[in-house]
Amino acid sequence: MSIQDKGPKPNAFDIETATVQNDNYRVVAWTGKFLQVTLMSIPPGDSIGLEAHPATDQFLRIDAGKGRCVMGPEKDKLDFQQDVSDGWSIQVPAGTWHDVINTGEEPLRLYTVYAPSHHAAGAVQPTKEDADKAEESGADEPPEWTEQPEDSEPDEHAG
Template identity: 35%
Template sequence: GVTPDTFPGAPLTAGEVVINPTKGHAIHTHPDSDEVLYIIEGSGVQTVGDSGEFEVSAGDTIYIPRGTEHSTFNTGWRQMRILAIYTPGGSEQGLREAPDYVAVPAGQAPVWERA
């Protein structure tokens, strides 16, 4: 991915987020960044502000203004792959604090096995 840490001077962050089946990101905000999500693969439910849950799937793009509460949950049977873009960059730091956060080196696919 691209972050201000990996590419000094980059005005944004862009990278892939993978959410395993039955998992997701609880309601949270990014007070200093707008966010755009592009669903590459999979399906789930999204909230943005007071929208209530709405279905998202491959090809959908979601815009989340800075400071707006939002959440994403995978309701499908396979991994949800999402391109996440933050502008300005830096909000990805919050993802690193999630208990199931794992950084996968470029070129490697995250592995998910059913228990």
Template identity: 45%
Template sequence: MKGFVQDIEDLAVKNDEFRRVIYTAKHCQLVLMALKPKEEIGAEVHKLDQFFRVEEGAGEAVLNGVRTVIRTGFAVVVPAGIKHNIINTGSVPLKLYTLYAPPNHRDGVVHHTREDADADNEHFDGKTTE
């Protein structure tokens, strides 16, 4: 079977990596993320749309300077061109997943920490999971 069918909540909650690309299709990409307490993704702007879903923890979503408290069960949609950041404001890891449309990272890439992600100037190279 082509495609991705798994328990995304379980995968997200068990993930301890800052970023783990788990599936890349031609037009979208599924990525797990875990932010340590007080850690943030870092303010960024994409030329693509992005969706976040919080599976565990609490934090803030910042979209064009507007801060909104987020917690387990919250979704955040970031249209292309919007400056955004996700910040863990809690005392436990913030576990989430994100969808990029179109893909943004190399398929299968794992960044153990934000520092690893910042040091790796990788981008989607056109190769999909299948």
């Protein structure tokens, strides 16, 4: 299934099929003015990467594979841990350190909803390394037409 981010125009697609078929680390599927939908595929033994979004709430849903979600108020105090698999959802409040680790033997496939939008519209990042490079270079910024909080701190990443 091919997904094309059409920006803040009406859109509908089979999100479960698209998520399960996605082989890329991250694909931005839809970017609205106030939120964004991305598809992710995390290889066995890898993770999203420990991070905190100071001004972004996040919702994730697992559609294939199994993993462990960790969250907490500090990167060294991850006092919430939950094993997750197909059908599980994860809610990450803004400012919370979080990671999702693939503990299974197949790719962990999930989608995430960011509010506000968090990535460049239509971005396709085949690997985590590609995503990291895009973020470091400034190429992974949300579009100017999205609503972003004023005076927000930048995202934090561990290690």
